[in-house]
Amino acid sequence: MPPPSPSNSPHRPLAAIGLRLVAVICLSVMFVTVRLADARGVHVVESLFYRQALALPVVFAWIATTTGAGSIRTRRIGVHATRMVIGMTGMLLNFLSYILLLPAEAVTIGFTMPIFGTLLSALILREATGIHRWSAVLIGFLGVIVMVRPDAGHFPAIGVAVALSAAFVTACVSLVLRELGRTESAGVIVFWFTLLSLPPLGAAMLFHGQAHDAATWGLLLLIGLSGGIAQICMTAALRRAPVSVVLPMDYSSIVWTTLLGWAIWGNWPMATTWIGAALIVGSGLYIAWREHVRAPPAPSA
Incomplete structure (x- = not known):
């Protein structure tokens, strides 16, 4: 049975916001745990x-209990x-x-x-x-300059370069997801991303895999589980409300990550x-708002 389309899913904005917050907290835990494991x-x-x-x-x-195991079939x-x-x-x-900064x-x-x-x-x-969006882009990059203060040497240059590269590559992923999303459900995309990554990572583990103590294995378990729960909650949130409703919750991660770091x-x-x-947050939210405003209206039923 094909997965239900977003248009057929119940619109429950409060539930969607709650699920997205859980996802963001799980991602914050995952990234901080990566630093602890390092x-x-x-x-x-x-x-x-x-x-x-x-x-x-x-x-x-999660897929098997919601849309059914058969829904993972793909032609792409x-x-x-x-x-x-x-x-x-x-x-x-x-x-x-997160290791370098x-x-x-x-x-x-x-x-x-988003910039x-x-x-x-x-x-x-x-x-x-x-x-409007070009102005938001410039303000966002101004925020990076204000935060990093290149003249002060507060941040390792390699760490800033890696973090900016991560944001750029993640933006590239969003373009591919936009194309995949035309025919594939979010659950199918998450499943195949996870499954296809294991063979190359398994090969790399032949050179980098190590034995660890119980506490370290616990951290690795937390990385995997928090990441998986985050993906599920993100997907579930989008079934209950549009992106424009849940996206602002992503910026709460600075609160959770800062509190964990402290x-x-x-x-x-x-x-x-x-x-x-x-x-930076202001520019990202403004870009998201402009995209929402400029999006064509959904066809009436």
Whole structure:
């Protein structure tokens, strides 16, 4: 049986917002746990492998109990493979950004993804981009400059470069997802991304896999489970409300990530980080609002 289309799903905005918040909290936990695992000698390849391997049964069980196991069939395996390659590159860069930077800094720079998405849409898809969105792009990059303060040397340059690269690659993923979303449900996309990533990651584990103590295995388990739950909650949220309703919840991750960083390492962002974050978040929300306003109205039933 094919998965229900969003138009046939019940519109429950409060439930959608709650699910998206759970997803964002789980992602914050996952990224902070990656940093903790790195401090215990876990190679980033191991974190990636267990993130995918442990999430796969969670994702498949969810699909099997909702739309049915048969819904994972696809005729676009090549596009799924392309999405996997780009997506794994983005995940690797995101993991590294949380290892190289403090959590609040990494998550804030990650908010530049909609800015890169606007640039890519204009340059690659030739979408019309007016003065409003170009202004938001400039304000967002100004926020990065204010936060990083290149003259002050507060942030390692390699960490900033990796975090910006992660945001750029994630924006590239959004273009591929836009194409896949024409024919594939969100659950199918998540399943094939997870499954197709395991063979290359398994091969890399031959060189980077290690034995660990019980506490470290617990961290790896947390990485996988929190990542899988986040994917499920994100997908479930979009079944109950449109993107424009749930997207603002993503920016709450700076709150959860900052609190976790403060509780675990005693790190609190500088004033310039908060100012830069406000500019970046504001630009991202404005871009999302403009896309919502400019979207063609849904056909009436």
